[in-house]
Each structure stands twice: as structure tokens, then as C-alpha cells.
Amino acid sequence: MQSAPAVHSEGSTESRRYEALLEMADLMVRHHTLPELYHEVAVGLRKVADFQFLNLSLYHPEHNAMQLHFLEGEPASGLPKELPLLEAPGGWVWQHQQELMVENLEKEGRFPRVLQVLRSKGIQTYYALPLTNGDKRLGALGVASVKSNAYQEQDRQLLRRVAELVALAIENASTREALQEEKDRLRALVEINRTLASRLEVQGLLPLISECVTRVVPHDFAGVTLFEGDKENMKAYVLSPERAQPIIESGRPVSLNQTLSAQAFLEREAKTLTREDLESHGSSIANRILGAGIRTMRCVPLLTSTGTLGTLNVGSKKDKAFSEEDEEVLNQIAAQLAIALDNARAYREIQALKDRLAEEKLYLEDEIRSELNFEEIVGESPELKRVLAQARTVAPSGSTVLILGETGTGKELIARAIHRMSKQKDSTFIKVNCASIPTGLLESELFGHEKGAFTGAVSKKIGRMELADKGTLFMDEVGDIPMELQPKLLRVLQDHEFERLGSNRTVRVDLRLIAATNRDLSKRITEGEFRSDLFYRLNVFPIHMPPLRARRNDVPLLVRHFVKKLARRMDKRIDTIPSQTMEALVNWHWPGNIRELENVIERSVILSEGPVLYSPLAEMQAEPSQASIADATLERAEREHIIRVLRECGGRVAGTKGAAVKLGLKRTTLQSKMGKLKIDRKDYAS
Numbered sequence: 001m002q003s004a005p006a007v008h009s010e011g012s013t014e015s016r017r018y019e020a021l022l023e024m025a026d027l028m029v030r031h032h033t034l035p036e037l038y039h040e041v042a043v044g045l046r047k048v049a050d051f052q053f054l055n056l057s058l059y060h061p062e063h064n065a066m067q068l069h070f071l072e073g074e075p076a077s078g079l080p081k082e083l084p085l086l087e088a089p090g091g092w093v094w095q096h097q098q099e100l101m102v103e104n105l106e107k108e109g110r111f112p113r114v115l116q117v118l119r120s121k122g123i124q125t126y127y128a129l130p131l132t133n134g135d136k137r138l139g140a141l142g143v144a145s146v147k148s149n150a151y152q153e154q155d156r157q158l159l160r161r162v163a164e165l166v167a168l169a170i171e172n173a174s175t176r177e178a179l180q181e182e183k184d185r186l187r188a189l190v191e192i193n194r195t196l197a198s199r200l201e202v203q204g205l206l207p208l209i210s211e212c213v214t215r216v217v218p219h220d221f222a223g224v225t226l227f228e229g230d231k232e233n234m235k236a237y238v239l240s241p242e243r244a245q246p247i248i249e250s251g252r253p254v255s256l257n258q259t260l261s262a263q264a265f266l267e268r269e270a271k272t273l274t275r276e277d278l279e280s281h282g283s284s285i286a287n288r289i290l291g292a293g294i295r296t297m298r299c300v301p302l303l304t305s306t307g308t309l310g311t312l313n314v315g316s317k318k319d320k321a322f323s324e325e326d327e328e329v330l331n332q333i334a335a336q337l338a339i340a341l342d343n344a345r346a347y348r349e350i351q352a353l354k355d356r357l358a359e360e361k362l363y364l365e366d367e368i369r370s371e372l373n374f375e376e377i378v379g380e381s382p383e384l385k386r387v388l389a390q391a392r393t394v395a396p397s398g399s400t401v402l403i404l405g406e407t408g409t410g411k412e413l414i415a416r417a418i419h420r421m422s423k424q425k426d427s428t429f430i431k432v433n434c435a436s437i438p439t440g441l442l443e444s445e446l447f448g449h450e451k452g453a454f455t456g457a458v459s460k461k462i463g464r465m466e467l468a469d470k471g472t473l474f475m476d477e478v479g480d481i482p483m484e485l486q487p488k489l490l491r492v493l494q495d496h497e498f499e500r501l502g503s504n505r506t507v508r509v510d511l512r513l514i515a516a517t518n519r520d521l522s523k524r525i526t527e528g529e530f531r532s533d534l535f536y537r538l539n540v541f542p543i544h545m546p547p548l549r550a551r552r553n554d555v556p557l558l559v560r561h562f563v564k565k566l567a568r569r570m571d572k573r574i575d576t577i578p579s580q581t582m583e584a585l586v587n588w589h590w591p592g593n594i595r596e597l598e599n600v601i602e603r604s605v606i607l608s609e610g611p612v613l614y615s616p617l618a619e620m621q622a623e624p625s626q627a628s629i630a631d632a633t634l635e636r637a638e639r640e641h642i643i644r645v646l647r648e649c650g651g652r653v654a655g656t657k658g659a660a661v662k663l664g665l666k667r668t669t670l671q672s673k674m675g676k677l678k679i680d681r682k683d684y685a686s
Contacts, residue, residue, distance in 0.1 A: 037173050041166055042071040045143070048158055049151070053123055053144035057090025058170070059137065062323060066091045066139065073144070079117055087113055090140035093128045097137065099156070102126040103149050118144055125150040129159060131167040138167055185329055188215040193336050209239045213314060213333060217326045221294055221315035225254065225261050226341070227308065234259055234310060236285075258283045261299035261311035268308055270331060273297040275319060289315065296321040300330050302338035309341050355462045377413055378561045379554035383546040387414060394541045395421035400493065402478075402538045403516040405545025407669050408595030411516040412476060414543065419472040424512050427471030432464045435477035435668065443485055444501055453502025463500065465492060468511040478538065479519030479530065486531045493537045513538075518669075548590040548597060555586045558594065562601040563613060575611045584617050591638045591673075595664035603662070639677040642670070643684065651685030 042054055053073035057066040066088040068081055085091040089111050093100050102108045105119050105126060118126060127150075128142040141163045145151070151159070192212040213222050222239040233253045256262050260281060264271040275295045278286045289297065294315040302309040312334045316322065322330070377388065394401055395418045403411040412431065419429045437445050444453075448463030464473060475481075481489065492498050497508045515538050524530035548555065559577060567574045581604075590596055604615040645659045652658045653670060659681075660670040674681065 037166075037169050038069055038071050041162075041169075045162060048162060049143060049155055050145055050147075051143040052146050053118060053121065053126075053142075055090075055142045056131070056139060056166070056170075057088055057094070057128075057142065058131075058139035059085075059091075059094050063320065066094065073121060079114065083113070087111065089114055089126065089128050090142060093130050093140035094137055097130050097132065099130070100126075100128040100140075101151070101156075122146045124148045127151045127156070127159065129163040131163055131170065133167040133171040136171065138170055141166055181325070185216050185325075188212075189329070189332055189336070191215070192333060209312070209333075209337060213239075213312075213330070216329050216333075217314065217322065218316070219314045219321075220317045221289070221292065221297075221313075223313045223315075224302075224310060224337075225259055225265070225313065226302075226310035227265070228253075234265070254285065258285055259311075260286060260289065260297055261301075261313055264299040264301050264311050265308055268301050268303060270298065270300040270327065270334075272322065272327075273299065293317045295319045298322050298327065298330055300334040302334055302341060304338050304342045306342070309338055309345075312337060352462075355460065377410070377417060378557050379551060380557065381546075381551035381554045383551045384554060387543060387545060388417070390541075390543050391418050392421060394418065394543075396423065397541075398423060398512050400512070400538060400540045401514045402540070402542045403514065403545060404542060405516075405518060406547050406593055407518050407666065408593030408664055409545040409547055410594050411545055412474065414545065415472075415474045415514040415516060418514060419474075419512075422472065422512060424471050428468060429472045429474065430464050430468040431474040431476065433476045435480040435666070439482050442482065443488070446485070447488065447498050447500055448507075449501035450503045453500070457502065460500075465498060465509055465511070466507060469509045470511070472512045472514060475513065475515045477517055477519075478515040479517035479521055479524060483529065483531070486534050490531065490534045490537060493534075548593040552586050555597070556582055558597055559585055559601060562598050563605060566602050566605045570605060572605060572608065573611055574605065574608055574613050577613045578615075581613060581615045581617065585615070589638070591641070592664035597664075599662060599664040638673070639679065642673065642677065642679060646679070646681055646684040651681040651683070653681055 038056065041056070045051070045054060051072065054071040056069040056071065058069065059065075060067050060082065063082065065082050065084050068079060068083060068088070068090075083091070085095065089100055089102075092110070102115075103125055105115055105123055108115055108126075115126070123144045124146055125148060126142065126144045128140045131138040131141055141159070143151070143159065192215070209222065209224065213219060224237045224239060225234045226237065228235050234256055236252055236254045236259070238249075256265070259265070260273060260278070260283070261271075273281075273296070275290070278290050278294070278297065295317055296319060297313060297315045300312045300314075302311060312330065314322075314330060377384070391414055401415070401418060403414055405411055415431075416429060419425060432445060434442060444457075444461060444463065446463050447465055448461050449457050451457060451460045488498060492509065493513065496510060497506050499506055521530055521535050521539075525532050525535060548558075559582065563574055563577065585597070585600070592599070600615070604613055607616065608614045642659070642663065645662050646653075649657060649659045649662065653660055653674075654667045655661070658667070660667045663670060665673070673679075
């Protein structure tokens with residue numbers, strides 16, 4: 001009669017334990033995160049079994065180790081959060097898929113590191129069970145007691161049920177966490193894509209990249225190396241300068257073989273560099289990376305359909321820092337970044353093209369408004385034919401040409417003819433007059449400038465050099481280019497590159513240079529006003545333009561050409577040119593050459609009231625048509641002619657009504673001649 005209550009009591013205890021097991025199962029289903037689950041396991045298991053120590057050991061496949069989670073009786077010290085597989089009791093259980101029962105810890109020699117800690121807490125019995133869900137092995141559940149032989153068969157059966165529940169709950173929670181992480185990653189990638197797509201400038205993109213990477217992959221260093229078209233160098237950009245300033249200067253060119261990402265760039269495949277890889281690399285960058293504490297580097301190529309733009313480089317101070325999921329996310333970020341960088345570069349090229357087209361439009365408008373509208377080369381003299389033959393010879397070569405001759409002889413006309421016969425004929429012909437632009441502005445005009453490069457630079461300007469890329473640049477009056485600009489021009493001729501004012505970005509150009517001057521460059525070299533090395537670069541193929549007085553047979557053809565052209569422009573009909581007018585025009589020595597002749601004809605057409613050309617012959621003194629004219633006579637005639645025009649203009653030299661325009665000369669040229677001939681304009685001021 002005494003045993004019945006004991007049996008009843010024992011049955012009640014067992015019933016309560018199974019009720020606690022059901023309650024534990026219900027609670028574990030409700031909690032979705034692993035930390036919440038671990039708490040419920042500890043609370044629920046207390047109602048099912050007696051223990052003073054409880055832990056979960058979960059297998060980490062990437063590290064091939066067991067991660068320890070102490071749910072009860074966590075040791076104050078002595079055990080890390082992760083142990084090698086063979087050093088952990090849970091590792092043995094996971095590996096063999098068998099229960100491990102240690103009924104007396106004093107007699108167990110395996111797992112010394114763990115058991116020593118348990119012994120120090122008075123533990124006598126340790127029991128570990130596999131955590132397996134279907135065919136998926138997760139780890140082990142371990143319980144321990146200060147009693148010897150603490151867990152009998154009925155306790156073990158109940159703990160096996162608990163292990164099944166815990167394995168299922170861990171699998172479900174892990175799956176939910178993985179799905180949530182994937183959801184967070186996808187959300188972050190969408191945000192990254194939106195962020196990167198909103199920036200169309202490379203410099204604006206770079207600061208955003210580290211922030212984007214940080215959202216999904218923890219790291220201690222982020223950088224980008226970009227291929228800038230130089231086969232041997234790349235540019236390195238640090239994306240987290242506040243954390244990585246000592247490693248490398250952002251934007252600095254780096255030799256390809258010195259970069260840690262060279263292999264990833266060349267093989268177009270992502271690479272992970274371990275501490276050993278960094279130590280064996282031996283480059284200064286690798287040493288600085290190691291010095292900053294970085295132990296793992298992941299280098300991902302930035303691939304596009306047109307090639308590899310560079311690499312995304314992410315570093316961590318941890319060994320084996322990046323999981324497969326991290327690597328996949330970095331691959332996706334790199335793919336988006338490559339598209340964004342490709343778009344940014346395309347945008348930059350489009351902007352540069354727009355700027356260039358805008359400058360070309362302004363330039364062409366200036367050309368249309370200019371007075372130098374040479375329609376064709378006129379003349380049949382042997383001297384002109386010789387020049388044209390030289391032009392035909394040099395045109396296809398693409399070589400630099402130097403055209404020498406007096407003012408007004410048609411040097412630009414020959415330059416344009418060379419361009420039309422060259423391989424660059426379908427590209428732009430850009431002209432710049434070095435003498436007409438103030439020295440302070442000439443550099444900007446030739447090479448361009450960035451916004452804010454100097455006072456008054458309110459916007460970026462494309463220079464004539466860039467406008468002439470793939471075409472021809474005609475530099476008139478090249479002998480007047482200042483000494484301080486000559487080295488920069490020499491560099492363009494030698495290396496085909498330069499920098500805009502206010503920029504450190506090198507611009508490469510492929511152009512054909514045709515230069516012209518009315519100066520004696522050899523004399524200017526002797527005077528220290530012109531560099532000899534620049535002269536040799538310009539003087540590859542010299543062409544000497546004859547003055548009009550040396551090709552008098554062409555004067556009648558030129559006169560008829562200008563009369564026809566100007567009469568049509570003024571809506572006049574002129575059919576006859578008197579013989580005495582033509583004779584006077586042929587015999588004149590034309591110090592201003594063809595330009596002066598055109599101006600004389602224009603004045604004559606203006607004065608002509610009928611079909612016969614009227615020319616003010618009184619202004620012109622017929623010259624003898626002998627083979628040569630004495631220098632003194634020429635100088636005297638030129639002096640008298642300038643004085644006569646000065647009287648007509650009231651001593652005015654510059655301006656539309658000045659003597660320079662009437663004579664077909666530049667103001668500076670006329671002033672030079674007046675100084676040489678000792679003419680003072682004040683003597684003829686009205």
C-alpha cells in the first residue's frame with residue numbers, strides 16, 4: 001500500500017516533464033531569432049532535466065570549427081567562443097553523429113581544454129546529443145551535472161526529444177535569419193543601385209561606395225583602382241580616408257605591378273588575399289596595408305562589355321573575414337559600380353563633346369564673321385606653282401609645316417589647302433593668331449582652362465588644341481608666341497599632351513600643326529626670343545610664300561577675281577578694267593601684298609559708279625617694271641604711300657577708318673613700319 005503513492009508520484013513527475021516539453025516546443029515555435037531561442041531552451045530545459053551547465057555547439061562550415069553558445073553556467077574565462085572541431089566534445093558528436101556520455105569526468109582524457117573548465121566548476125557528468133534535422137547536421141546539445149551518473153535512460157530519452165525540438169527550431173530560426181539577411185541585402189543593393197545611378201560624375205561616385213559597402217559587408221578599408229588608359233599605371237582612390245589615410249594617397253597613380261589588385265584586373269576574376277599573400281607580395285602598398293592591421297583583402301574586377309575599368313578593393317582586420325555571401329554581395333556591388341562608372345565616363349565624354357561642339361560653334365561663327373574669306377587660290381606664276389607643289393607633297397604626310405612669308409601673302413590660304421588635301425580633311429581646321437591675343441590670355445586660348453583657374457574664369461573653356469584634336473591647328477604669327485609658353489607648345493609637338501590651366505589631368509591630342517610667321521625666326525633665336533628646339537620641331541617642312549611683287553604676272557588674275565567677288569557683294573556690275581589702271585596695279589610694289597591689293601580693289605569698287613572700274617591712280621605711283629628695284633626707291637615709295645594714307649585718315653592708325661585697314665596691314669605691323677621709316681602720325685592728324 002506504500003508503493004502506490006510513489007508510483008503515482010513518479011508518474012506525475014514524468015507527466016509534468018512531458019507537459020514542460022510540450023510547452024517548450026510551443027515557445028520555441030513562437031520565437032524567430034536565435035538569441036530568443038537560446039533563452040527559451042535554457043528556461044524550458046530547466047523544467048525537464050537537472051543540470052548546472054548547458055551549452056549548444058554549432059558547426060561553422062567556413063572555419064571547420066564549433067561555435068560555443070553557453071546557455072547556463074558560462075565559464076568566466078578559459079574557453080573561446082569557437083573551438084577547432086577535434087577539441088570540442090560537440091565536434092566529436094557532430095562528426096560521429098553519436099551521443100557522448102561522460103559519467104565521470106575524472107576518468108575522461110579527451111577534450112582536455114573543455115573538461116578542465118567543467119571540472120573547475122565541480123561537474124561530474126557530461127552528456128552531449130547530436131542536433132540533426134533530417135540529413136542536416138547542425139551541432140550538439142550538451143548538459144552537465146555536479147552529480148555522478150546524473151542522467152538515466154529515461155532522462156536521456158527526454159533529452160533526445162529536446163534535442164530534436166532544438167534542432168528543428170535552430171534550423172527554422174537560421175532559415176528565417178538567412179532570409180531576413182538576404183532581404184536586407186537585396187534592399188541595400190536596390191538602394192545602392194539607386195544611389196550610384198543618381199551620380200553622373202566619377203568624383204561624386206567615389207565617396208558613396210564605402211558607405212554602400214558598409215551597409216552589407218563589414219570592413220575596415222575600402223578602395224578603388226581605376227584604369228585610366230595608361231597601360232602601366234592605375235589610379236588608386238581611398239574610399240574611407242578617415243580610416244585609411246596612412247595607407248595610400250587617394251588619386252595617386254600606382255604602377256600596375258605594385259597594386260594588390262593586378263591579378264584580379266588582368267584575369268578579370270575576383271581574388272581574396274590572405275595575410276600570407278600580403279606578406280609575400282612585397283610591395284610598399286602591401287606593407288602599408290599590413291601596417292594598418294589589414295589581414296584579408298578582397299579584390300573584385302569592375303567589368304563592362306567594353307573591358308575592365310578597374311577593381312573594387314575591400315579589406316578587413318580579421319583573418320578569413322568574408323563569407324561566400326559577402327563575396328557574392330561584393331560581386332553585385334562591383335557590377336553596379338562598373339555600370340555607374342561606365343555611365344559616368346560616358347557622361348564625361350558627352351559633356352566634353354558638348355563643350356567642344358559649343359566652342360567649335362563659337363569658333364566657326366567667328367570664322368564666318370571674319371574678313372579672311374579666301375575662296376580659292378588665284379595665280380599661275382611659277383613661284384605660286386612651286387608653293388602649290390610643295391603643299392601637295394607634304395599634305396598626306398601629316399608632318400608639321402612652317403609657312404614663311406610677308407604679311408598678306410596668303411599663308412593661311414596655303415594652310416587650308418594643305419588641310420583639304422590631308423588625311424584630316426574631314427576634321428576641324430582650327431586657327432589661332434598668336435599676335436592678336438594678349439599674352440596673358442594666349443595660354444588659356446591655346447590650352448583651355450578649368451572653372452576658377454584664375455580671376456575671371458567663371459566657366460570651363462576648351463582650348464584650341466583640344467578643338468583641333470584629330471584635325472589641323474593653324475598657328476598664325478607663331479614667331480610672336482611668348483617664351484614662357486614655348487615649352488608647353490614643344491611638349492604638345494613631342495608628346496601630344498598637355499594640361500588645361502587649373503587642372504592636373506593630362507589631355508592627349510592627335511593633331512596636325514601648321515605654323516606661319518612673317519618673322520625671321522633664326523634672328524629671334526639669336527636674340528633669345530625663340531627656342532631653337534621649338535624651331536627645329538616647327539621647321540620640319542618649310543614653305544616660303546613669295547611676296548606679290550615677285551609674282552607680278554598673277555596681279556591681273558587677282559584683280560579680276562577681287563573685282564568680281566566685291567562687285568557681287570556690293571550688288572554692282574563692273575565689266576571693264578581700264579588698261580592704265582591694270583598697268584598701275586601691276587607695277588605697284590605692294591608692301592601689304594595680296595591683302596593690300598584686295599583693299600585697294602574694294603575701295604575702287606566702292607568709288608565706281610558705272611560698269612568701268614575706277615581706281616584712284618593718283619594714290620599710286622607707277623613703278624618701273626625692270627627686273628629689280630633699288631632698296632632706297634622701294635623704301636621711299638613705301639614711306640610716301642603710308643604718309644598719303646595717313647593724311648586721308650587724319651593721322652588715325654587703328655580702327656575701321658584707320659590707315660592700317662586701308663593699307664591691309666595689322667596695326668602692330670603698320671606701327672613697326674612707321675617707326676622704321678621715321679613717320680609720326682601726329683604730323684598728319686587733322
